[in-house]
Amino acid sequence: MSKNNRIKDVTMIPLGGLGDIGKNMYLVEIGDEILIIDAGVMFPEDDLLGIDLVIPDFSYVRENSDRVKGIVLTHGHEDHIGAIPYLLKELNVPVYGTRLTLGLLEGKLKEHNLLRDSRLKVVNPGRSVSVGNIKVDFIRVNHSIADTCALAIHTPLGPIIYASDFKFDQTPIDGEVADFHKLAELGDSKPGVLALFSDSTNVEREGFTMSEQVVGNTIDEIFRGARERIVVATFASNIHRVQQIVNSACKYNRKVAFTGRSMINNVEIARNLGYLTIPEDMIVNIRNCSDLPDNRLVLLTTGSQGEPMAALTRMARGDHYHINIRNGDTVIISASAIPGNEKLIGQTINQLFKRGANVIYEDVSGVHVSGHASQEELKLMLNLVKPRYFIPTHGEYRHLFRHAELAKSSGIPEENIYIADNGDRIIFTENEIKQGESVNAGHIFVDGLGVGDVGNIVLRDRRLLSEDGILIVVVTIDQHGTILSGPDIVTRGFVYIRESEELIAEATSRLEEALKECEKNNVTEWSVLKNKIRDTLNDYIYKKIKRKPMILPIIMQV
């Protein structure tokens, strides 16, 4: 392959977002230059015991850091910007995004003490930037956060359109419809759009996703009928939702209080940047809201996912610092369950009902709409853009698969559709799409301040510990192997000791026998002794109560 051809090759490498929902990140390689699109976090599944966050594996970026020209961001959700602080610790390059996106990122960088050294560059929707030699257009789309853009990355083979999170809202709250004209123009350009990477989240839903305005109307109806306090829980980043709630509050002569750290932060950022309009005298501090008559108050809160420490959950449990739910309150949960959170949300709803609230939630009402495109919007995107190649993105495997089927039915030839996996090197050449050598794209776990110091072995141990607890056996021996003290059994997470004194006594006497036998046979090797302890206890405990706690022998020599 000639040098000339090589430069014409264009490579896309997903480092996250495929096969699982979260930690979205792509690399674009054109010639020697690398452009990073987004770097998000994923919230850990239940089986990642004790893990706080999951971020993408940056090792490929690290190895090629001198070639990275910059980072472009599509929007300000955690699963797209949450890992940027971890990335910027390794790599100081400019970050491009819309105003609200960078506003939200600033807060994070401040927390990580990185803001001073960061180079954040605001790009308005509809404008373009050059990152190194790579030109990127920011194209307005709609989503559940304001200021979301799809990206057109201009390559020698034609533009690549990256639309990871979007919907088309024909009547958006801020009046800013998606830039259909730009998408159409790119679709009509010569030699045409090289590839479309498109949002697969809602590919299972037929028709169109409803407009955000629908929620506004529902909320207005509810406000009209409410006679006492109103509490609304929603995603803090959904600024348009917040605006609509504030508008209804205004209309029905209620003041607004905010609670929950991310709600307060996001509202402050959005107000400062002009994305949210709230007259100062409409806001009341939560500390003072009990001074207002019940029919004059709206409380906007976090906790729509039933998160145990969030404000709504506390109010439902009755341990919020300033306000608790009581008989007559109207509580609106203006969100849908993120898969895996159904149980927690259900618990919160039960508690709210128990406290006498009138609870309005998704299953029985229209108080939430999705931020992702349904089938007809996905088809519209395909037909506007008319890409040569199609790569479904942002979804679990079944979403990607079904999005591929949808693209086929919209006329994209099967051989031009590529269902990718994280770490795949997707190479576009003049004539084909092909797969190069993969790069590392695993999960890196963040636990407390540690990044990557917890992995599968530690997690396996945590899992074992969580199932049947641990039995620790301590024996002190002298240098000849004579037992001076022990064996002593200490347990945690195993059984109530008072319920099982006999069990432990019998286990101890079996251990004593086993160790005496070792002594008699002059067995002094620690590894042999430890195995003896493990086997003896394992057998006995399993036979008696069919459990397999972790058994940890510790030998002390004096």
Place this chain on the structure above:
Amino acid sequence: MSKNNRIKDVTMIPLGGLGDIGKNMYLVEIGDEILIIDAGVMFPEDDLLGIDLVIPDFSYVRENSDRVKGIVLTHGHEDHIGAIPYLLKELNVPVYGTRLTLGLLEGKLKEHNLLRDSRLKVVNPGRSVSVGNIKVDFIRVNHSIADTCALAIHTPLGPIIYASDFKFDQTPIDGEVADFHKLAELGDSKPGVLALFSDSTNVEREGFTMSEQVVGNTIDEIFRGARERIVVATFASNIHRVQQIVNSACKYNRKVAFTGRSMINNVEIARNLGYLTIPEDMIVNIRNCSDLPDNRLVLLTTGSQGEPMAALTRMARGDHYHINIRNGDTVIISASAIPGNEKLIGQTINQLFKRGANVIYEDVSGVHVSGHASQEELKLMLNLVKPRYFIPTHGEYRHLFRHAELAKSSGIPEENIYIADNGDRIIFTENEIKQGESVNAGHIFVDGLGVGDVGNIVLRDRRLLSEDGILIVVVTIDQHGTILSGPDIVTRGFVYIRESEELIAEATSRLEEALKECEKNNVTEWSVLKNKIRDTLNDYIYKKIKRKPMILPIIMQV
């Protein structure tokens, strides 16, 4: 209160099934006699680490065992009969139920070595039994398992109707519609129905629950189009569903193989009792099913909830012993997600798609209907039965609450509706419904062979262990408190040791310092030493990496 009046009082005590889904159990007390209705298990929530099953607290039954006259069962689901073996270990009384219900119970009793001593009494739907002096009618209703009955318990104050799990299927597979006539007759009797206890599971759904026949039609359509192997996962106890799948297999000239322990067991029991008709030559052993052409096979399997060890999950992962999913297979998941299982099911679906299967699941098709009544059926039950008092049952609090609202809208006076909690003593008298002193009705945990030997403290420890692991510090001292060996730190589930040698080394040296100080000050009390160790480590570890592992000091004296 005169003796005469007291005998007329009727008490119902729920020991489970209210406020959470599962472990359904009620006690009926009339005069000196106690009747038990159902005794089910609950599958543990994720936070019940290591727990296998949850059963009701039998302590009230134990204290009053001489008054218990018998157990009546509504149907054969685990959440209604699963705890019977544990109950019969404490109480040898006759058990009444329909044929299939007792058939399924027999299998359980065999496993627990209890069958020989049990007194199981078959009651046909439409018939009555006397349990002690209490007359109970078994009234046919529809549900997702054959042979389900509502119960009418005749009391001096009128009949109580207990309909915990039901729907009204106007076109059931076995032609056995619910016994509307009996319900109507009771509703019209004098002095009328005392109370209705009715299923709240689907109270959030409008209209009627679809007939099981709808599923049959959908499955038939899918079978007609399938060219290669067909795999259907469903609940093993849904005998009507199994029959419909077998019928379609027959029609399209396919043989049927069964896999999964509960599927094989339930099919065998249902065939033996005549609830399932499968010609012998239609069945093929799973070991031989690869001898059949792909378009001649249907595989019926467990695993519709994505359970990690179930047959479908293994086939999807590629580690089933006999058969694995491959390109071209049609896989039907004929079930809906039990709340909390959404993630696991999603994972299985993703893996099935990855293996090239054509996967048909609830979100995108009509391959499952619920076994519980929707709003219109619940209203029909209320209108047929016309109860004086109404107690919503079988549901989380929000379901009970909404069912109460529905009953109100159907004309039951608010003061005659009672939202109960597990352990409540619901007393009916001639003139009122009132609450007596509660009885114990907590959760008893079954872990391995242990019943009740794991409780909240053990679970709290398992939770702590699961989050950040454990640091064990061992020190050997002589009788004067001089340190002979240690402190040694051993960790499990904490961090990769190779990543944190420095951390552990520094922690050890801080411990040494702290202990030396104790030695110097002649501190020899073990509790003080242990606290010193705990505080020193806690502070250091939290400051360094913001984690809080369990810290367990062990002092050995020689």
